[in-house]
Amino acid sequence: MAAYENPFTPSFGEIPAHLAGRKQIIENLNRAFSSARRKPELTTIVSGARGTGKTTLLTLLAHKAEERGWISVSTTALPGMLDDIEIRVRKHAAHLLDHESSHALAGLGIPQVIDVRFEKAEQPADNWRSRMEGLLDQLEAHGSGLLITVDEVDVELDEMVQLAAVYQHFVREERKVALLMAGLPHHVSALLSDKTVSFLRRAQTEQLGRIADFEIEDALLKTIRENGRDANPDGLKRATEAIGGFPFLMQLVGYRSWDANPKNELISYDDFQYGIDLARSELRERILEATYRELSPQDVRFACAMLEDERESRIADLVARLDRSSAQVAQYRKRLIDAGIIGQRGRGVVAFELPYFRDFLSEKRANGELD
Structure with missing residues (x-):
């Protein structure tokens, strides 16, 4: 008897047969890709801890856009990302783009047989924005739009900020363009706090958490x-x-x-x-x-203080245990929420959100691995 083929997809970014818990996000973007008028969902930022399915969701949404005639390109926030986006647009949309020669005919002569001379055509000064505008013009002439997905957002990357700033101009010019970004909560929070791309604060935000x-x-x-x-x-x-x-x-x-x-x-x-x-x-x-490796010693102390409680922890109790001010404890709480390790359970109450992290931390403490 032959083995049944395994349909589950635990590897990075693969689309599962059934994507649990993300129905509303997918339906909202589907409508946005199909609408004749611009929808706010076309600028969406997804945040979540590792393993919450951010990359998988971006991949699925890119496929949905392509099914509706959009060109989609995916990149990661790394040096060279702008060039990567442009190259991928030219590749994925090759069937819709003009292929003009970069040389112009300089003259014809007939000395003995034939004399044909070419010289390199003068190229107007341009930059990434102007080249992308030219590509968008050609896509729109065919009724197509451009979706850019960016994984692992990082506000410290200059090209990330440049992309966001240029995209803002595309939106103002009413171009058929969409930008979906994803990252860890603290990276998304830093991006939204950056004054140079403050318009992103008006983007749709989706926090990927626990699925029922x-x-x-x-x-x-x-x-x-x-x-x-x-x-x-x-x-x-x-x-x-x-x-x-x-x-x-x-x-x-x-x-x-x-x-x-x-x-x-x-x-x-x-x-x-x-x-x-x-x-x-x-x-x-x-x-x-x-x-765990990304946590500061104070973050670890906060999480360990939560181990004293069976399920949920009151912030007031944690302030007393840690012997820190309410303002300091609020900073630790925010960092752990941003990391997807804990979540709020009501006013002044938190609990572990990341599966098995409580057990993981308890084991480390029992083994003497924590200071």
Whole structure:
């Protein structure tokens, strides 16, 4: 008996068979790409912790735009990104662009047989903005628009600020253009705080957080059944609980559970438990350790102070435990919320948001790895 092909996608940026919990965002952008009039969703900034599906969402939205006749280009906020955008537009829209020769005919002569001379045509002075305007003119002549997606936004990159500033002019000129950006919460917060691109504060913002358990369970079951297998009900519920609303973990648990016994039609309870155990180990290496390394000692102290509480922590209690002022504790709270580690649970109340980070931190403390 041949093994069933694994349909889960725990690798970077791949679009899963069922993208749980993002229906409203996708529907809003779909309408915006189809509308004859400009919609505010065409400028959207997505933030979220590692593993919340930011890159996957950008990839899916780019495909949706292309289905509606747009040209889409994707880049990451790194040096050279503006050149990368221009090169990709020329490549992806080659069938819509003019291909003018860069040389002009200087003269014809017939000395003995024939004498044809060419000289390089004079090119007008230009810059990135003017070249992009020329490309947009040609796209619009064919009824097409341009979607630019930028992952891992970084306000400290000059080209990131330049892109945002030029894009603002495109919007004012009523061009058919869209900009979708994604990044970690603290990078998005820094971008929105930068005075040189203050217009981005009027962009649509989407915070990717925990997905409801019923949506996780539904996406898991649909993915499994649509690919020829079925799931043990108790095992499915156990997997849903273990995933904790975390998109990356959903794909990872599904992938490992599927591969436990890929020739069996039923994914058993034991298969799911095997997948959960393996996924937890991988989550630690790929998400939790990287997130932890970005925290300051004071951020770690704040998170450790939350371990004294069973579920939720009151800010007033944390102020007392940390022996810091309310203003200082508010800074730590904001940084941990921006990192996607904790979330608010009402006025003056916080709780861990990143799955298994509480257990991860408790283990480090028990092993004497924390100061």
